[in-house]
Amino acid sequence: xxxxxxxxxxxxxxxxxxxxxxxxxxxxxxxxxxxxxxxxxxxxxxxxxxxxxxxxxxxxxxxxxxxxxxxxxxxxxxxxxxxxxxxxxxxxxxxxxxxxxxxxxxxxxxxxxxxxxxxxxxxxxxxxxxxxxxxxxxxxxxxxxxxxxxxxxxxxxxxxxxxxxxxxxxxxxxxxxxxxxxxxxxxxxxxxxxxxxxxx
Numbered sequence: 001x002x003x004x005x006x007x008x009x010x011x012x013x014x015x016x017x018x019x020x021x022x023x024x025x026x027x028x029x030x031x032x033x034x035x036x037x038x039x040x041x042x043x044x045x046x047x048x049x050x051x052x053x054x055x056x057x058x059x060x061x062x063x064x065x066x067x068x069x070x071x072x073x074x075x076x077x078x079x080x081x082x083x084x085x086x087x088x089x090x091x092x093x094x095x096x097x098x099x100x101x102x103x104x105x106x107x108x109x110x111x112x113x114x115x116x117x118x119x120x121x122x123x124x125x126x127x128x129x130x131x132x133x134x135x136x137x138x139x140x141x142x143x144x145x146x147x148x149x150x151x152x153x154x155x156x157x158x159x160x161x162x163x164x165x166x167x168x169x170x171x172x173x174x175x176x177x178x179x180x181x182x183x184x185x186x187x188x189x190x191x192x193x194x195x196x197x198x199x200x
Contacts, residue, residue, distance in 0.1 A: 009051075009053050010025050010047070010051050010052045010053065011023060011024045011025065011052070011053060011054040011055075011056075012024060012025050012027065012047075012052050012054065012055045012056070012081075013025065013026045013027065013055075013056045014027060014041060014055060014056065014057045014060050015027070015028055015029075015041065015057065015058075015059075015060035015063065015064075016028050016033065016035050017030070017033050018033050019058070020035075020036075021056060024056065025037060027039040027041075029041065041060075041064055041074060041077075042064060042065065042070050042073070042074065044077065045077045045080075045081055047081045048081070049080055049081065050081070050082070050083045050084075051081055051083075052081045052082045052083065052086055053082075053083055053086050054086060054087050054088075054089075055078065055082065055086065055087070055088040055089065056089050057088060057089065057090045057091070058089075058090075058091040059091055059092065059093065061074075061090060061092055061108065061110045062092050062093060062100065062106045062107070062108055062109070062110055063105050063106060063107060063108075064107070064108065065107070065108055066107035066108060071108060072136070072140050075118060075136075075140060075142055075144075076140050076141070076142055078142075079140075079141075079142035079143070079144070079191060079193075082191040083191070083193075084191060084192065084193035084194055085190065085191060085192075086190070086191040087147075087188060087189070087190055087191075088144070088188065088189040088190075088191070089186075089187075089188055090110070090185075090186075090187040090188070090189065091184060091185070091186055091187070092110040092184065092185050092187070093106070093183065093184055093185075094151070094181075094182040094183055094184060094185060095109035095110075095111065096179045096180070096181070096182070097154065097179070097180050097181075097182060097183050097184075098179075098180055099183060110185070110187075111185075112146060112149035112185065112187060115144065115146055115187065115189060116146050117133060117134050117135070117136040117137070118136045118137045118140070118142055118143070118144040119137050119143065119144060119145055119146065120137035120138055120142075120143040120192070120195050120197070121143075121145075121192075121195060122137070123135035123136070123137045123138045124138075124197060124198055128198075143191070143192040143193065143195050144189040144190070144191060144192070145189065145190045145191075145192050146187070146188075146189060147188040147189065147190050148186065148187060148188040149185060149186075149187050150185070150186040150187075151175060151182040151184075151185060152182065152183050152184040152185070152186065153171060153174075153175070153181060153182055153183070154180055154181060154182065154183040157171055157174055157181055
């Protein structure tokens with residue numbers, strides 16, 4: 001860990017709680033969980049620009065940024081500290097699952113489509129096409145590429161698919177029409193710092 005920090009090549013475990021990861025800088029706002037660094041993710045991060053090569057963010061983002069400007073600030077800090085090409089591994093509860101609503105500290109829904117608003121290339125494409133999508137990548141001067149958005153289905157859907165009782169179409173229908181179908185999203189973002197806006 002010391003060598004990684006000295007080389008400005010930090011692997012960051014955000015909002016670690018009691019789940020420390022070896023080889024990572026484990027940070028959390030709560031000193032009671034004894035993180036490597038006590039850090040308020042809703043304030044300016046005490047980390048250098050371009051010092052992070054990987055971020056683990058497991059069941060954290062849904063707890064942050066109840067006020068929109070605060071959440072946008074978190075995304076700006078995340079972009080600032082990451083190097084070009086850094087991967088951000090995110091796990092969040094699905095907003096239509098009871099586990100999201102059961103925890104009173106959950107303040108924000110995190111959806112893949114919402115995270116795609118931070119992609120500058122898509123911002124320009126959508127603007128050119130006349131779409132009304134909010135260009136958060138351009139407005140916030142950040143750029144995140146959504147590389148993966150994998151839903152984890154709750155029971156009985158997952159086992160029904162495995163046993164052949166339903167088709168993938170049935171599963172997709174359940175995801176878009178029923179509550180408690182998807183329990184969690186696994187998401188991967190890639191930081192892009194070399195995007196050149198199209199010439200007008």
